[in-house]
Amino acid sequence: MKIVLIGSGNVAYHLAKAFHQNDVPLVQVLGRNHEALQEIHAATGFPICTNWEKIENADIYIVAVKDNAIQECAQKIPNKKAWVLHTAGSVSYQEIPEGFQRGVLYPLQTFSKRKTLNYQEIPFFVETEKQEDAERVMQWASLLSPKVMYADENTRRQLHLSAVFACNFTNHLFTLAENICQQNDIPFEYLHPLIFETVDKIKTLSPKDAQTGPAIRNDMPVIEQQLNTLAGRPKEIYQLLTESIIEMYKS
Amino acid sequence: MKIVLIGSGNVAYHLAKAFHQNDVPLVQVLGRNHEALQEIHAATGFPICTNWEKIENADIYIVAVKDNAIQECAQKIPNKKAWVLHTAGSVSYQEIPEGFQRGVLYPLQTFSKRKTLNYQEIPFFVETEKQEDAERVMQWASLLSPKVMYADENTRRQLHLSAVFACNFTNHLFTLAENICQQNDIPFEYLHPLIFETVDKIKTLSPKDAQTGPAIRNDMPVIEQQLNTLAGRPKEIYQLLTESIIEMYKS
Numbered sequence: 309m310k311i312v313l314i315g316s317g318n319v320a321y322h323l324a325k326a327f328h329q330n331d332v333p334l335v336q337v338l339g340r341n342h343e344a345l346q347e348i349h350a351a352t353g354f355p356i357c358t359n360w361e362k363i364e365n366a367d368i369y370i371v372a373v374k375d376n377a378i379q380e381c382a383q384k385i386p387n388k389k390a391w392v393l394h395t396a397g398s399v400s401y402q403e404i405p406e407g408f409q410r411g412v413l414y415p416l417q418t419f420s421k422r423k424t425l426n427y428q429e430i431p432f433f434v435e436t437e438k439q440e441d442a443e444r445v446m447q448w449a450s451l452l453s454p455k456v457m458y459a460d461e462n463t464r465r466q467l468h469l470s471a472v473f474a475c476n477f478t479n480h481l482f483t484l485a486e487n488i489c490q491q492n493d494i495p496f497e498y499l500h501p502l503i504f505e506t507v508d509k510i511k512t513l514s515p516k517d518a519q520t521g522p523a524i525r526n527d528m529p530v531i532e533q534q535l536n537t538l539a540g541r542p543k544e545i546y547q548l549l550t551e552s553i554i555e556m557y558k559s
Numbered sequence: 560m561k562i563v564l565i566g567s568g569n570v571a572y573h574l575a576k577a578f579h580q581n582d583v584p585l586v587q588v589l590g591r592n593h594e595a596l597q598e599i600h601a602a603t604g605f606p607i608c609t610n611w612e613k614i615e616n617a618d619i620y621i622v623a624v625k626d627n628a629i630q631e632c633a634q635k636i637p638n639k640k641a642w643v644l645h646t647a648g649s650v651s652y653q654e655i656p657e658g659f660q661r662g663v664l665y666p667l668q669t670f671s672k673r674k675t676l677n678y679q680e681i682p683f684f685v686e687t688e689k690q691e692d693a694e695r696v697m698q699w700a701s702l703l704s705p706k707v708m709y710a711d712e713n714t715r716r717q718l719h720l721s722a723v724f725a726c727n728f729t730n731h732l733f734t735l736a737e738n739i740c741q742q743n744d745i746p747f748e749y750l751h752p753l754i755f756e757t758v759d760k761i762k763t764l765s766p767k768d769a770q771t772g773p774a775i776r777n778d779m780p781v782i783e784q785q786l787n788t789l790a791g792r793p794k795e796i797y798q799l800l801t802e803s804i805i806e807m808y809k810s
Contacts, residue, residue: 374778375781398773398781398784398785416749416750416753417753418753418760418769418771419771420769422763422764423759423760425756429755457749462743463745466740466742466743466745467740467750468781468785469739469788469789470736470739470740470745471750471753471772472773472785473732473733473793474732474753474757475753475771476770476771476774477732477797478729478732478733479757479770479772480803480804481724481725481729482724482766484724485721485722485724486721486765486766486767488720488721488724489717492713492717494717494718499667499721499722499725499726500761500762501667501668501682502667502722502726503725503758503761505669505674505676505680505726506669506725506726506729506758507754508674509669509671509674509730510751510754512673512674513673514734514737515730515731515734515737516737518669518674519727520671520730521722521723521726521727522723522727523723523727523731530626530648530649533649534649534716534719537716537717541799541803542724542803545799545800546723546728548792548799549796552735552792552795552796553731556731
């Protein structure tokens with residue numbers, strides 16, 4: 309099976325590395341950003357290319373580009389009988405032009421280039437246009453990770469949405485906490501054990517049962533005191549999340 | 560040194576276990592909730608008591624009770640020359656009546672009773688009324704953890720505030736993510752690798768540099784699609800956090 313990876317961003321970078329680590333060679337990594345492609349080449353040794361006219365013939369094209377570039381990239385793929393899989397959480401496989409064997413290979417993970425990852429731990433969610441092809445694509449995906457599941461479009465969108473809460477928004481809260489530390493000459497590292505424990509808890513407790521802090525205690529003196537030291541967006545966020553916690557646990 | 564611990568909640572439970580694990584015996588754990596005290600006794604073997612009239616004479620009283628009960632509890636301590644340390648993040652040592660040797664021993668951690676903890680990893684922040692006593696109290700604290708730091712009242716309040724963002728609010732986002740999963744028959748465990756990676760990143764990256772997701776990409780189609788599937792508080796939270804991320808990274 310010849311596989312071409314299209315894209316040069318964070319997802320493409322880590323997918324290329326995942327293929328490399330699992331000894332699955334890519335015949336080409338095609339993308340716009342030459343510098344980013346060179347990083348991929350340095351990490352994997354795979355051939356890279358910025359020229360669409362030199363796109364390799366392959367059986368599978370994995371399109372790991374921005375959501376709004378999926379359609380345009382897929383249209384340029386020359387082998388119209390090939391498998392074309394995009395990697396987006398909230399995009400239908402129908403964004404890929406008809407005629408191809410269409411599907412999705414969605415890795416549920418947060419990808420930062422400067423961070424190593426254990427690819428065996430990443431769940432991949434597969435969808436195929438034709439139900440009968442699902443098994444086959446899931447087998448390919450299992451070359452990358454033992455955690456391969458089927459997810460239809462709605463399930464994948466909901467996975468993506470819950471990931472935005474659990475990862476993207478969570479990271480933003482860490483950033484706001486870091487800002488408070490920096491403004492007060494407190495090393496953010498002091499919070500690390502607390503953050504690691506917050507996450508360690510969910511291995512054994514539902515987060516619903518693990519909630520602590522002033523809001524769940526309905527501790528108005530502390531809540532008001534803390535609100536008074538905040539301003540702008542952080543204050544609004546504090547207020548809204550506090551109300552949400554209070555409401556969830558009142559009974 | 561004779562130490563009495565006052566309280567029977569989550570903080571008292573884990574402090575008692577921390578003393579026990581470090582072979583520092585408590586002469587008594589005094590609290591209101593007999594059942595909770597029995598759990599502490601079962602975990603540590605320390606004598607327990609619900610009767611204030613039988614409070615033991617000690618050199619150090621650690622008052623690990625709700626913020627609004629600190630003053631009342633401290634007032635009942637019979638040895639007016641003793642050290643009295645509360646464990647609250649956002650309460651002044653002056654809540655302890657004058658006359659005692661007053662101070663604070665604030666463990667920066669989230670305490671759930673049904674969760675084991677590595678106490679060596681917990682940072683303890685000490686404050687004393689008299690600067691010259693700080694060293695001594697920090698030495699006692701180092702019986703519990705190697706991570707003992709001095710923090711004045713304002714620093715401690717700011718630590719507490721940043722902890723609310725990094726831990727309490729974060730955990731609430733996990734709960735909202737879990738709700739989305741449950742409503743769509745998705746096992747929340749699918750999100751675990753993502754959450755663990757979100758946190759693993761902060762070991763090597765500032766969260767500011769680790770931000771990913773639709774908001775930082777200013778990806779309006781995904782943002783609007785996701786907003787459309789939400790309602791109520793989760794929708795408000797999605798909107799506010801998305802705006803906060805967009806603003807932080809626009810330049």
